Each structure stands twice: as structure tokens, then as C-alpha cells.
Amino acid sequence: xxxxxxxxxxxxxxxxxxxxxxxxxxxxxxxxxxxxxxxxxxxxxxxxxxxxxxxxxxxxxxxxxxxxxxxxxxxxxxxxxxxxxxxxxxxxxxxxxxxxxxxxxxxxxxxxxxxxxxxxxxxxxxxxxxxxxxxxxxxxxxxxxxxxxxxxxxxxxxxxxxxxxxxxxxxxxxxxxxxxxxxxxx
Amino acid sequence: xxxxxxxxxxxxxxxxxxxxxxxxxxxxxxxxxxxxxxxxxxxxxxxxxxxxxxxxxxxxxxxxxxxxxxxxxxxxxxxxxxxxxxxxxxxxxxxxxxxxxxxxxxxxxxxxxxxxxxxxxxxxxxxxxxxxxxxxxxxxxxxxxxxxxxxxxxxxxxxxxxxxxxxxxxxxxxxxxxxxxxxxxxxxxxxxxxxxxxxxxxxxxxxxxxxxxxxxxxxxxxxxxxxxxxxxx
Numbered sequence: 171x172x173x174x175x176x177x178x179x180x181x182x183x184x185x186x187x188x189x190x191x192x193x194x195x196x197x198x199x200x201x202x203x204x205x206x207x208x209x210x211x212x213x214x215x216x217x218x219x220x221x222x223x224x225x226x227x228x229x230x231x232x233x234x235x236x237x238x239x240x241x242x243x244x245x246x247x248x249x250x251x252x253x254x255x256x257x258x259x260x261x262x263x264x265x266x267x268x269x270x271x272x273x274x275x276x277x278x279x280x281x282x283x284x285x286x287x288x289x290x291x292x293x294x295x296x297x298x299x300x301x302x303x304x305x306x307x308x309x310x311x312x313x314x315x316x317x318x319x320x321x322x323x324x325x326x327x328x329x330x331x332x333x334x335x336x337x338x339x340x341x342x343x344x345x346x347x348x349x350x351x352x353x354x355x356x
Numbered sequence: 357x358x359x360x361x362x363x364x365x366x367x368x369x370x371x372x373x374x375x376x377x378x379x380x381x382x383x384x385x386x387x388x389x390x391x392x393x394x395x396x397x398x399x400x401x402x403x404x405x406x407x408x409x410x411x412x413x414x415x416x417x418x419x420x421x422x423x424x425x426x427x428x429x430x431x432x433x434x435x436x437x438x439x440x441x442x443x444x445x446x447x448x449x450x451x452x453x454x455x456x457x458x459x460x461x462x463x464x465x466x467x468x469x470x471x472x473x474x475x476x477x478x479x480x481x482x483x484x485x486x487x488x489x490x491x492x493x494x495x496x497x498x499x500x501x502x503x504x505x506x507x508x509x510x511x512x513x514x515x516x517x518x519x520x521x522x523x524x525x526x527x528x529x530x531x532x533x534x535x536x537x538x539x540x541x542x543x544x545x546x547x548x549x550x551x552x553x554x555x556x557x558x559x560x561x562x563x564x565x566x567x568x569x570x571x572x573x574x575x576x577x578x579x580x581x582x583x584x585x586x587x588x589x
Contacts, residue, residue, distance in 0.1 A: 188421055195417045200410040213413060220420045221427055275399040279406035288407075303400070303407040309368070328367040335399060 185233060191220055197306065198240050204300045205248055207289050215251060219244040238311040241301065245315065273339040287337040295330030298323050302331075366393045466513055466540060471573065472550035472560035474513050479531045479558055479575040482506065482521045495520050498563045498572045500532055501584040515539055517573075522582060530576030537569045544571065549579070 185193075195216060202212035202219075222243045223230075230239050288296055301312045309327075313320040365379035366389060383390045485506035492507040506521035510533070518534040537543075544562035552558050559579045563572040576582060 187424065191420050191424070192417045195420055196412045199412050199416055200408060203410045204407060209413065213416065213419075216416070217420050217423050220424060224424050224428060273399070274395070275402040279402055281406065281409070284403070284406050300407065303404040305404065305408075309370075324368055325364065328364040331367050331396075331400070334403065338403075 187224060187227075190223075190236070194237055194240055195220070197237065197304070198244060201241060201300060201304060202244055202248070204288060205244075205297065206251070207285050211251060215244055215247045218247050222247065235311065235314075238307055238315045241307070241315040242317065245297070273335060276338065279338070283338065287334055290337060291330060291333060295326050295333060298327045299330040299334060302327050362389060363392070366396055369393060369397070463513070463539075464542070467542065468544050468548070468550060468562070471513065471540070471544070471562075472552055473554075475531075475533055475560050475573045475575045476552040476554060476556070476558050478510055478512060478517075478519055478533055480556060481510070482519075482529065482531050485510070485519060485521045488521075493518070495522070495532060496534060496565050496568070496570070496572060498532070498565060498574075499584045500530075500572075500574060500582050502530065502582050505529075513539070522576075524581035526581055528576065528578060528581045530574060530579070530582050533573040533575070534565070535571050535573065537564075537571050540571065 198219065199212055199216045202215045203209060206212050206215065219240060223240055226243075230236060288300070291299065297316055298312055298318075301307050301315065307315065309320055309324060312327075313323045316323060318326075362379060362382055366383075369379055369383075379389070379393070383393050483506075485508045488504045488507045492504060495504055500522065502522035502524045504520050505523050508519060509516050510519040512519075512533060512535060515535070520532040520534075522530045522532060524530070546562050546564065548561075550560040552560060556577065558575050558577055561574045561579060563574065564570075565572055574582065
């Protein structure tokens with residue numbers, strides 16, 4: 171582990187493993203939770219990701235890229251988990267045009283609805299979307315973490331956001347309609 | 357930039373991202389784009405807050421560190437064991453290599469007289485050689501006659517050589533010792549006969565094997581019955 175020096179070379183400035191874990195574990199857990207939707211699985215994946223990271227700390231180029239590196243390890247762990255778990259199938263969403271109208275954001279985002287909406291997203295859209303909303307990674311770093319070209323990541327992000335918006339606004343609409351029927355309002 | 361590209365870039369606007377600079381210019385010039393960007397931004401802000409709103413289980417970092425400690429301890433032990441085994445292996449290999457190098461090394465003190473004395477000792481022990489059989493290799497063609505009675509490997513000056521026990525028609529016995537020439541870089545005087553006076557007086561002569569980097573050392577009480585061709589040139 172090391173910080174880049176002025177000439178761009180990585181000079182070893184090792185961060186004690188305790189500090190390294192405390193610095194990144196919460197953020198990694200939140201990402202893992204959003205990727206899996208399950209608290210226990212998220213914690214297992216995060217622990218295993220840190221074990222992998224600890225074994226391969228020499229591969230980390232600099233502390234600046236640590237989170238992206240950890241996310242890429244977490245992602246590999248998640249792929250193993252997905253293979254072993256009977257994962258809920260994603261619902262095939264209708265193609266949503268990026269140029270579709272942007273609805274007003276809901277006044278309050280229902281966490282359960284958000285989790286369901288994220289779960290309904292195809293994996294290739296969900297991963298960049300979650301990393302985008304955590305705001306810690308630049309597009310280049312998201313692309314590295316996902317091992318995907320940056321152009322593809324940006325395209326999927328735009329489409330993923332449109333899908334999420336459409337799904338959430340449909341949910342809001344459905345809730346409103348149900349409420350209207352219940353209240354007997356026209 | 358077409359509308360689709362612009363809409364895509366509007367989705368990706370971030371302060372520190374250089375790849376969406378064109379969209380920023382459009383926002384400044386195009387009220388429709390500016391409105392859309394504003395709505396996207398408000399939606400993102402709301403969703404971002406909700407997505408990041410995840411309770412982290414208490415003590416997560418401590419549990420990770422405990423597991424790291426627990427699971428890396430056996431790994432360290434395995435690595436240490438591997439390191440020790442690798443060190444031992446290297447030491448053994450080095451010892452064997454050095455041993456072989458020393459064993460194979462020619463000793464400059466091995467002159468003709470000393471070699472002749474050693475050859476006389478082999479002659480004294482000739483009855484210990486296993487009897488010859490069908491697998492006994494042929495005696496190299498160095499001009500020696502006689503029947504091969506025995507054959508075997510025998511220690512010779514910290515090395516070993518092929519030793520033939522020979523018997524002449526008159527019952528006299530001799531030994532022929534075949535050794536590598538590389539062990540005796542000083543060579544021998546092939547024209548001389550060495551008499552070794554001890555419990556048993558013997559004659560010793562050195563010959564060169566044709567087309568082989570080997571020497572033949574012949575020992576007998578009397579070499580003449582074994583001469584198919586003169587041993588003395």
C-alpha cells in the first residue's frame with residue numbers, strides 16, 4: 171500500500187490494517203447492503219472482502235484508490251455469493267428512454283420501495299448506479315471497480331437512473347391511486 | 357451533440373467530472389436543458405440520500421479485525437512453515453551440491469606414486485569383487501589379455517572406479533581399474549612402471565582408453581602374462 175509520490179511512483183506508506191478497516195468498512199458495508207439487499211449477507215461479504223484485501227494488500231497502488239479496489243474485491247465476492255445463492259430473478263423492465271420526462275422526486279423515499287426498485291434493476295445497471303449515488307468514486311474509478319469501459323459505465327448509469335426514476339414514480343403513482351380509491355376521492 | 361447524448365450527459369453532471377463539460381455549456385445556453393438538469397439533480401439528491409441511508413451494524417470494524425486476526429494467524433503459521441521447509445530444502449540442496457562439487461574435485465596431491473599405492477590396495481582386495489556374469493561389461497580394449505573373473509565398483513581415492521579381476525592362462529591374477537581422466541588433471545607417465553613394495557610387491561602401469569576420457573590402471577605381481585600388446589611403449 172502506498173501513496174503516489176511527486177513523480178508518480180508508488181512509495182510505500184503502509185496504513186495499519188486497523189486504520190484501513192475502520193476507514194473503509196462502513197462505506198463498503200453500505201454499498202454491499204445496497205447490492206445484496208440483505209444485512210447478514212452484506213456483512214459476510216464485507217468481512218470476506220477485507221480478508222481478501224489483507225492477503226493482497228501489496229496489490230493496492232495507493233490509498234486514494236483503496237475504496238475502488240475494495241469495491242472490486244467485494245464485487246468478486248458477491249459474484250461467488252450469487253452463484254451459490256438462489257437469487258431472486260430480476261424483473262424484466264421495459265426499455266426506458268433516457269430522454270423520458272424526469273418526474274418530480276418523491277417527497278419521502280420509502281426505503282422498502284427503494285430496495286425493491288434497486289432489486290428489480292438488472293445487475294449491470296444496479297452496480298454503477300449504487301456506486302454513483304455513494305458519490306465517493308469518480309466515473310473512472312467506478313469503471314475500474316466494475317472492470318468495465320468508462321463509456322459503457324456512463325451509458326448504463328444514465329439508463330439505470332431513468333429506469334429507477336420510472337420505477338419509483340410508478341410506485342408513487344400506484345400508491346397515490348390506491349390511496350385515492352381508499353379515500354373515495356375521484 | 358444530439359439530444360440523446362445531451363440527455364445522457366445531463367444525467368451524469370458532476371462538479372469534478374471533465375467528461376460532461378459540453379453539457380454544462382448547453383445548460384448555460386438552453387433553458388430546456390437547464391430545467392431538465394435541475395429536475396435530474398433534485399431527483400438524484402433525494403435518491404442519493406435515501407440510498408446512503410443504511411444503518412451499519414455496531415462493531416462491524418471490530419468483528420472484521422477479529423476475523424482478520426483469527427484467519428491470518430493460521431496463514432502466518434503456514435507461511436512460516438513453508439519458509440522453514442523452503443530454507444531446509446535449500447540448505448540440503450546446497451549441501452548436496454557442495455558435497456558433489458568436492459567429491460568430484462580433482463585432488464592435486466594425487467600423483468602417480470600415490471595412485472599406484474591405492475591401486476595396489478585394490479589388488480589386495482580383488483577377491484572381494486563379485487564374480488563376473490553375463491551383465492559384466494567388456495574389458496575396455498587397452499591391450500590386456502586374460503579372463504575376467506570378477507567385476508564391481510570399488511572405492512578409489514575418495515571416488516570409485518570400475519574394477520576388473522583378471523586371470524592369465526598361467527593362473528596369475530591382475531586388476532584393471534577404470535577411472536575418469538578428469539580426476540587426474542596432471543595425468544600419468546604412461547611409459548613408467550611403478551613398483552609398490554608392501555605386504556605384496558606389485559607392478560602398476562597406467563594406460564589411456566582410446567576414444568574415452570578414461571584411464572586404466574593395471575596392477576599385478578607380474579604384468580607380462582597379461583600383455584596382449586606391450587604395455588610398455
